Amino acid sequence: MKFSLHIMLILCMLSSYSQRYMDTNDPKDEEVKSLLSKKNDLNAFGAADLKIGDLKGERGLLVGAYGGFIINRRYLFGLAGYGLVTxxxxxGLVPGQTTPKKxxxxxGYGGIIIGGTIAPRELIHISIPIILGAGSMEVVDKDFFVNNPADSEFTVENSVFFVAEPGLEVEFNITKYFRLGAGATYRYISGTELENVSDDDVSGATAMISFRFGRF
Structure with a gap:
């Protein structure tokens, strides 16, 4: 009996509180908050990146670009793509051979890029980008066809993979429409099916420089 009375008392208190909330917060006067709301500030941007890191024990340079939208000057959403240029x-070993050769x-890889910016109006601020996507990789023997100098390359093996790459940048507001960033990322690769290259061989930290253009 006492338990039932307690439940009824709690329900009455909740009902009273709900009525007071509805009386002072008319749903017609307040729009439901959402990321893609008409009241949000939405601006397009584009950027170019240079990334330097180790792949298979060698220093490599990745060049790429990304673009999309910045919401309320803080939230970033878009598409990105990068390729190995060095x-x-x-x-390694070519199938059917037992002697290692060069x-x-x-x-390269690409996918969606999401992120956020801390204190975007300040001269120096922090940006946190995250890339989620996929890529492809191939191992090439450039001297396989020794009797054909014009086209001696041969693809020994290739594979697709999943990539996740979070990063941390220090960004500088150079002008209202241009930002320069410098920072680091960690490239996590999974799913490679290669005899000569493992996931760990191509996963790792990179140093980066970013050039971002848009209305910030």
């Missing part, structure tokens, strides 16, 4: 050489690594 030569990464290592000792092979080369080619590849």
């Amino acid at each position: 030569q990464v050489e290592f000792d 092979l080369h690594l080619h590849g």
Whole structure:
């Protein structure tokens, strides 16, 4: 009996509180808050990145670009893509051969980029980008066809993979429409199915410089 009375008392208190909330907060006067609301500030942007890191024990340079939208000057959403532009050489095996030889690594990745900015109006602020996507990688023997100098390359093996790359940047407001950033990322790669290259060989930290253009 006492338990029932307590429940009824709690329900009455909640009902009273709800009525007071509805009386002072008319749903017609307040729009439901959402990320893609008409009241939010939405601006387009584009950026170019340079990333330097180790792949298969060799220093490599990745060049890429990304673009999308900045919401309320803080939240970032868009698409990104990067490719390896320097030569990464290592000792590996060609199927059917037992003697190691010089092979080369080619590849790239892309996907969605999301993130946020801390204190975006300040001259110096923090940006936190995260890339989620996929990529492809191939191992190439550049001297496989020795009797054909014009086209001696042969793809030894190739694979697709999943990539997740969170980062941390210190960004500078150079002008109202241009930002320069410098920071680091960690590239996590999973799902490679290669004999000469493992996930750990191509995962790792990178140093980066970013050039971002838009209305900030």
